[in-house]
Amino acid sequence: MTDSPVALITGGGSGIGAAVARQLLDAGHRVAVTGRGEARLRGFAKELGEPEGLLTIAGNTADHGDVQAAVDTTLKAFGRLDTVVANAGVATHDTVAEGDPSGWADMVLTNVLGPALLIRASIDALRETRGRIVLVGSVAGFVHGPGNLYGATKWAVTGLAENTRRQVTEWGVGVTLVAPGRVETPFWDGYGSLPPGRLLTAEQIADSVVWAVRQPDGVDVNTVVVRPLGQPN
Secondary structure: OOOOOEEEEOOOOOHHHHHHHHHHHHOOOEEEEEEOOHHHHHHHHHHOOOOOOEEEEEOOOOOHHHHHHHHHHHHHHHOOOOEEEEOOOOOOOOEOOOOOHHHHHHHHHHHHHHHHHHHHHHHHHHHHHOOEEEEEOOHHHOOOOOOEHHHHHHHHHHHHHHHHHHHHHHHOOEEEEEEEOOEEOHHHHHHOOOOOOOOEEHHHHHHHHHHHHOOOOOOOOOEEEEOOOOOOO
């Protein structure tokens, strides 16, 4: 167990992050998950039976001190870091012309600054293990939506993935952007209902994340866009 790979996942207490954590634990990885809600993290750990290889860390992914503390805590507990998954994200579900700006700062900081802070805090450890950075983006980061500020944050994540790859690839660190289409997760709670049509499950997106993480040495999968069949945009 002490030599098994270690992953740190932001927003890991529910949805896609929790699904990735479960799959990596099943694959023999040790996993640290972060989230703002300590109760949710405790509930997730209890749901899994309090596995020895799971570490939960409460904190804000958009706060530099919290992110650095999460990386430091993971390294202290497990001794190494092989993968980081920037999964935490929020959406205000409104538009730039008609929306409420009060929630925009939190969305931009969480969705854009958060992944950048995770990269900065973890890169030294990832250079040592020749590890991988996974950024969870969105189809909204490839397809324009009318007035969609959330989509603009995901366009930023799309750019951040490639900009990061161009710097860290020479250090032996891989970068993968996983961009889901419509997924049945708590993301839709702000709408009050799920969108019409077929949806992917969090576990199906986790399949893509874990597939990228477990690529052979020397293989760098960079962009994975995953839509449910029937989603046209």
